[in-house]
Amino acid sequence: MDLKDKTRAELEDKIKKLENIIETRGVGSQKLERAKRVQRDLNLAIILGGVTIALGVTAWSIYKYKGE
Numbered sequence: 001m002d003l004k005d006k007t008r009a010e011l012e013d014k015i016k017k018l019e020n021i022i023e024t025r026g027v028g029s030q031k032l033e034r035a036k037r038v039q040r041d042l043n044l045a046i047i048l049g050g051v052t053i054a055l056g057v058t059a060w061s062i063y064k065y066k067g068e
Contacts, residue, residue, distance in 0.1 A: 023029060 023032065
């Protein structure tokens with residue numbers, strides 16, 4: 001079983017390396033990198049927007065509570 005597991009791990013490693021080469025040098029790799037950057041930026045914008053909204057609602061509710 002040890003030989004089988006070693007062989008399997010070795011093959012999986014080689015496949016991952018090949019996939020990485022295709023990802024970085026293959027057709028459309030530049031578009032893929034651009035899409036990753038756009039997705040990252042969009043996720044950051046959504047997170048920051050959500051935090052801003054939460055802080056705004058909290059500040060507004062505190063202001064309303066103190067005012068009454």
